[in-house]
């Protein structure tokens with residue numbers, strides 16, 4: 352698959368995101384899996400007027416592709432797959448591909464939208480829910496979603512290293528940030544052994560490790576220490592800033 356007419360073959364990618372932006376983390380993982388260099392543009396404030404001009408919905412992430420802006424993580428990921436089909440983030444088999452998309456959509460379309468920050472803020476600030484109630488809301492929807500995801504994986508005929516294959520892909524890129532979020536909210540994950548196994552496998556990979564919140568340039572903690580522990584690979588080499596990946600030359604889409 353080639354690049355759509357009118358685009359330069361050396362596409363410049365700028366990702367507008369924030370360290371804790373889990374939808375953005377999905378995109379960062381996919382960019383890393385595809386070995387695509389990109390510029391990390393940290394959004395300092397959600398109410399930033401400048402960002403709203405770029406993405407009127409005001410949610411993160413947004414990807415600038417040769418100065419045009421695409422919002423919505425799943426649309427961005429689809430675009431990356433179309434522009435840079437190799438290595439693919441989808442399984443070869445069409446049914447498995449659909450299953451991987453279905454797994455990813457359960458997270459991106461059903462779970463994440465009802466548990467994210469603006470929903471929790473609305474529950475607390477407008478509807479008057481207290482902290483335990485907001486937490487109960489969060490845990491309830493994680494339980495519902497994660498038990499379905501666990502069951503979906505249990506239906507696979509063979510146990511694979513990652514969600515839908517022996518190489519990580521779309522489903523894994525959606526799962527890992529959601530596991531991070533669930534841990535941040537103290538969800539009990541012990542009932543999801545497959546999700547935990549896959550999460551552990553993914554975290555061993557540099558592509559996932561470098562997309563993690565603590566590795567981003569706007570992370571308020573001492574990311575340099577974390578980076579030191581994980582560094583030594585190829586993604587991001589040459590950059591003092593783990594969010595700005597400069598190690599790979601811009602790739603020409605085939």
Ligand SMILES: N[C@@H](CCC(=O)N[C@@H](CS)C(=O)NCC(=O)O)C(=O)O
Pocket residue numbers: 371372373374375397409410411412422423424425459467468469470
């Ligand atoms: N469906 C959107 C969701 C984007 C989204 O909700 N992003 C969150 C951060 S993960 C955000 O910008 N939240 C702002 C807020 O909650 O106020 C996508 O997949 O890109």
